[in-house]
Amino acid sequence: MATINQNYLKLPGSYLFSTIAKRIREFEAGHPDADIIRLGIGDVTRPIAPSIIEALHKAVDEMGTEEGFHGYAPDLGYAFLREVIAREDFAKRGCDIGADEIFVSDGAKCDCGNIQEIFGLDNKVAVCDPVYPVYVDSNVMAGRTGTYDEAAENFRNVIYMPCRKENGFMPELPKEKPDLIYLCFPNNPTGAVMKKADLQKWVDYARANDAVILYDAAYEAYIAEDDVPHSIFECEGARSCAIEFRSFSKTAGFTGLRLGFTVIPKDLTVDGTSLWSLWARRHGTKYNGAPYIVQRAGEAAYTEAGRAEIRAQIAYYMENAKIIREGLSDAGYEASGGVNAPYIWLRTPDGMSSWEFFDHLLSEANVVGTPGVGFGPGGEGYFRLTAFGSRENTERAMDRIRRVG
C-alpha cells in the first residue's frame, strides 16, 4: 500500500498567496465593480529589456538550425553564462568565485527549497521571523522540523530569530546553536539590509559553530547604499561556510522566463564531505538544466546595453518604492524598507492585526498588500507593499491610501 509523506500534513492551510487570492475572489464576488490594485505579490510588471529579447530571438533562431541546435544543457549550465556571472557578479566585487562553482538553474525558489536535501535530517534550522516561507516549508516537508504549534503559529524544532522594529529588523545571533542558517538580504519581506560588518559577524559565527549559511541574495540588484554587501562572499571566510542563491527574476524581470543560480565554493565541506559534490550529484540526477535560449537571455543581461536597460527598470521600481514610502509617511504610517529593496514594510495602524489591515485596505481602498503575519508570527502587526506595480497603479494606490488613512 502506498503511503504519503506525513510531513506534508504538518503544513497548515494553503500557501500565503493562495489565501490572499481567495480573499480577493470573495471580495470581488461581492463588489464586481471594484477596481482593485495589487501591490501584494512580489511579481514584476515591466516587460523584458530589449537587449534580452533580442538575445532570446537570436537563440530561438539558432535552435532551428543544424549547427545552432542545442539539446540538454551541461549539468552546471553553459560556460558562457557561468563565466560572465563569475566575472561580473563576483570578481568585480572582489569575491573569489570560480565559474565552476556556479550552478545555473531555473530560479532561486527551487534552489533554496531543494538545497536542504543535501543536509542530514538531524540538522537544526534557524530562520528569521518574518521569513520567505520557502525556507521553513521545505524543511517541514523533508521532516527536519517538529509539528506546527497552533498557539505560537510556528513549527517546533526550528530556531526563529525575530526581526522587528526593536532590533532594526536584524536577526540576533541565536542562543541555541543552529546547523543551517537561512539569511536573506536585502530582505523579503522587511526590505532591511545587513551591513558588511554585521554579515561578517554571521560568517564568523557560522565558522566558529560549524554551521552553514544559506544566503539568499535574490534582491541584490536593488542595493543602493554603500557598505551593503551584494554577496556573502565579500565577507572573509565565507567560502568555508556559505552557499548563495541568486535570481534573474527581480534583477532582469525573468519571473516568467525562469533563471537563477546557486554558488557553492569547492572548499565548503561538512564533516569532510564537499557540498559542491553533493549538489552536483543532485543537480545531475534531478535537474536537466535551464533552457539554452533562457541562458542566452541571461547572458545578455550582462552586456553594456542589457545592464543599462536593467538598471533603468530597477530605478523605475525604486521610484515606486519612494512614492510608497512618502505616501505612507504622509498618511501617518510607520514604514521601513524600500531603499535597498523593492519591499516596504509598514506597521499596521491602531493595533490592527495584519489580516484586519488587509481587509481594511481591500475594502476601503481596494488595494491589496501582503499581511506580515503570513511570513511568520514575527510579522504580525506589519504589512508588506511591493514596488513592482506600474507607476500609475502605485500612484493611484497611494492616493487612495492617503485618503482612507
Ligand SMILES: Cc1ncc(COP(=O)(O)O)c(C=O)c1O
Ligand atoms: C527571497 C526570495 N528568494 C527567492 C525568490 C524566488 O526567486 P525565483 O523567481 O528565482 O524562483 C523570491 C521570490 O519572490 C524571494 O522573494
